Amino acid sequence: MSEPVPSGGAEFRADAGTAGPAKVSVRESVFQSLKALLMDHDLEPGARLSIDGLARQLEVSQTPVREALARCESEGLVVRRPNAGYLVASLLDQAGLDDLYDVRLLLEPAAAARAADHATPAEVAEMRHTLDQMTPALRGDTYQAYRGFAELDAAFHNAIAQASRSPLIADTLRRFRAHTHGYRLFFRHGIAGHAVDEHRAVLAAIERGDPEAAAAAMRDHLETSRSRLKSAYRE
Numbered sequence: 347m348s349e350p351v352p353s354g355g356a357e358f359r360a361d362a363g364t365a366g367p368a369k370v371s372v373r374e375s376v377f378q379s380l381k382a383l384l385m386d387h388d389l390e391p392g393a394r395l396s397i398d399g400l401a402r403q404l405e406v407s408q409t410p411v412r413e414a415l416a417r418c419e420s421e422g423l424v425v426r427r428p429n430a431g432y433l434v435a436s437l438l439d440q441a442g443l444d445d446l447y448d449v450r451l452l453l454e455p456a457a458a459a460r461a462a463d464h465a466t467p468a469e470v471a472e473m474r475h476t477l478d479q480m481t482p483a484l485r486g487d488t489y490q491a492y493r494g495f496a497e498l499d500a501a502f503h504n505a506i507a508q509a510s511r512s513p514l515i516a517d518t519l520r521r522f523r524a525h526t527h528g529y530r531l532f533f534r535h536g537i538a539g540h541a542v543d544e545h546r547a548v549l550a551a552i553e554r555g556d557p558e559a560a561a562a563a564m565r566d567h568l569e570t571s572r573s574r575l576k577s578a579y580r581e
Contacts, residue, residue, distance in 0.1 A: 376404055377414040378493075384423045384434060385489035385530050395424065395432040421523050423530070438531050440579055446524055447572040451565060453515050454503065458548055458564035459557035460510035469509045470553050476502045477549060480542050484535040492533055500525040502545055506552070506564075528571070532578035544570060 370378075380400070383389045395415065401408045415432050418424045424432045438446065465473075480498045484491055503525070507516040544567035551559035 372406060373410045373413055376406055376410040377417050379404065380411075380414045380418060381421075381423065382489040382493075384418060385526075387530075389434045391434050391436045393434045394430065395434065397431070421526050423526065438527055440576070443531070443572065443575060446522065446527065447568060450519075450522070450524060451568050453519060454507070454568060455561035455564045457507045457510040457512065457515050457519070458552060458560040460512060460515075461506045462552045462555050462557040462560040464511045465509035465552055469505065470549070473502060473505050473509075473549055473552070476505060477542065477545050480538070480545070484538050487533055487535055489529075492529065492535065492538070495538055496525055496529045496533075499541065499545075506548070509552075528575055532575050534577075537574055540574075541567075541571070 389395070397408050397411050397415065401411045404411065415424055419426055419432070423435055425435050426432050461469075476498050480495055480502070484495055486492075489496075504516070504520060507519045510516065544563070547563040548560060548567060551557075551563050
């Protein structure tokens with residue numbers, strides 16, 4: 347395939363988003379650059395992706411581009427079609443969003459309740475550490491601005507699922523990639539503070555060993571989160 351790479355306002359470089367002296371592998375840098383374009387909608391849903399074009403624009407070989415596309419496919423950001431190659435995945439429609447949250451509401455309040463019964467002091471401390479890292483104010487609504495927050499958000503929910511002592515619940519929630527799809531659909535930096543406050547309520551109930559309160563707090567968080575994401579359909 348040799349069609350041009352769809353372009354948006356962001357510059358697409360393999361070193362995009364890196365800061366300071368930290369060294370990032372070419373593979374990781376290409377993946378994060380591609381993911382940023384997908385999360386920020388600089389690559390439009392349904393657009394056909396050219397491996398050759400991406401490689402030329404990033405000034406890398408095709409190998410890390412292929413690996414980045416495979417990782418993005420595993421996260422549901424791109425899809426691979428016979429005789430068409432890779433396409434940018436569609437955004438969740440309202441029905442898909444409701445389906446995702448309906449399943450989360452079946453699993454995550456139960457996971458929080460179980461975590462209140464089974465979480466060790468070390469697991470609770472790790473949840474608190476993750477939550478404390480989410481508190482700095484965010485500036486901007488691009489993926490590079492909120493990437494760290496989104497990863498910590500997912501890590502907090504995954505830690506609760508892990509502490510539930512239900513491998514099935516934990517594995518199912520990881521496979522959903524719910525945070526990736528949600529943040530790709532809609533993000534405004536102002537929601538971060540609300541999400542942290544809701545997380546604190548969940549953690550407080552887990553920490554005091556109150557399963558009913560933990561389930562209720564998680565349920566409230568998910569319902570509020572769904573309402574926030576539905577703002578995307580009103581814009």
